[in-house]
Amino acid sequence: MAVQLELIATAPMGLEAVVARELQQLGYTDTKVENGRxxxxxxxxxxxxxxxxxxxSDRILIKMGEFEARTFDELFEGTKALPWQEFIPANGEFPVEGRSHKSQLSSVPACQGIVKKAIVEKLKETYHTEWFPENGPRYVIEVILLNDKALLTLDTTGPGLHKRGYRKHATEAPLKETLAAALIQLSRWNPSRPFYDPCCGSGTLPIEAAMIGWNVAPGLRRSFNSENWPVIPDSLWQEARDEAFDAFDDSIPLEITGSDIDPGAIEIAKAAAKAAGFAKEIKFEALPAARIQPSGEYGCLITNPPYGERIGEEKEVRKLIAQLGRLSVQLPTWSFFALSPTKTFESDFGRKADKRRKLYNGRIECQYYQFLGPLPPRRTE
Structure with a gap:
């Protein structure tokens, strides 16, 4: 099969540039940024x-093809023309998912059915059989119709990339690991600086910081659908995993702390940190935000404070934000970062953010408030 593929790294809304920067740091310089990918x-x-x-990123897709599709015939013929047989074996399981927006073909179930039928016809020509058992490796196909154009993709990931494998339990409304990593990357924190999260919940932000600090590949502890695909030799997966193990560096000292008012959350966070391999490196403590005392200079406080969805809660959340604002005065060399939908955040904090960025936590529209302290002095050799 053709070695050169067109790959898509899907991105949560507002994080496309962060995903593109990650790809460039990995050596993929020829990137094209679009909405959501x-x-x-x-x-x-x-x-x-x-x-x-x-x-x-949420997942890695192979772009199989893109074409105009205003009718079911166009969708069928366009799908059938694509090289499905290069990926899907005779026993492959190939469910079809779909979305449609601003397109004449608006019935998603009908479009899924047409795409499935077209792929079956294509595979019949290759494997000379009328029946496919679909009891082998899994190939999730998605058809996205937008402005009468069909995009067909093949999902190489399986469960989303936020499922790192270290979190067996979670607190209510946990922060996705992918979003937590993005907040850290946008903060420009690095392991030479102290890190503190005073509303750590199940520990996602501190654990993601530790993984960045030691250059741990986030997918190292899990498997992917495409690991079972005959088209990708096991030797390639082994090569990529060997590279990741070689890049890991546990010699870097980490100063990472997470605290939360809920002792139950702290127990969950400690278990997750242990599963991720950071039981000794991350300090967790059950403390209300009013009592935290981050140590060190030029640190980064990065947090996702609770959202006040009821009247009593809102008052408590605003009080918490004010406490963080007072703490920022006591820690003049620190930078403070918070993801919150609270409209009064800046006035509660006590000053205007140096930067703001609109991001979505699930479907909740938030602002990422960034209060920037001085950068650490450059070390002289």
């Missing part, structure tokens, strides 16, 4: 590397 050329081993390494 970053497209780039790659080969089979790049499927392995990107699934293992991308911290802020």
């Amino acid at each position: 970053v497209t780039f050329p790659g080969s089979l081993i790049d499927i392995c590397r990107c699934n293992l390494w991308l911290r802020t």
Whole structure:
């Protein structure tokens, strides 16, 4: 099969540029940023590397094709013309998912049915059989119709990339690991600076910081659908995993702390940190935000404070934000970062943010408030 593929790293809304920057740091310089995705050329081993390494993307897709589709006939013929047989074996399981927006073909179930039928016809020509057992490796196909154009993709990831494998339990409304990694990357924190999260919940932000600090590939502890695909040799996955193990560096000292008012959350966070391999490196403590005392200079406080959805809660959340504002005065060399939908955040904090960025936590529209302290002095050799 053709080695050169068009790959897509899907991105949560507002994080496309962060995903593109990650790809560029991994050596993928020819990127095209679009709404909700970053497209780039790659080969089979790049499927392995990107699934293992991308911290802020949701999944890695193969772009199978894109074409005009105003009628079911056009959708059928356009789908059938694509090289499905290069990926899907005779026993492959190939469910079809779909979305439609601003398109004449608006019935998603009907479009899914047409795409499935077209792929079956294509595979019949290759495998000379009328029946496919679908009891083998899984190939999730998605058809997206937008403005009468069909985009067909093949999902190489399986469960989303936020499922790192270290979190067995979670607190209510946990922060997705991919979003947590993005907040850290946007803060420009690095392991030479102290890190503190005073509303750590199940520990996602501190754990993601530790993984960045030690250069741990986030996908190292999990498996992916495409690991079972005959088209990708096991040797490529082994090569990519070996590279990731070689890049890991546990010699870097980490100063990472998470605290939360809920002792139950702290127990969950400690279990997750242990599963991720950071039981000794991350300090967790059950403390109300009013009592925290971050140590060190030029640190980063990064947090996702609770959202006040009821009247009593809102008052408590505003009080918490005010406490963080007072703490920022006591820690003049620290930078403070908070993801929150609270409209009064800046006035409660006590000053205007140096930067704001609109991001979505699930479907909740938030602002990422950034209060920037001085940068650490450059170390002289």
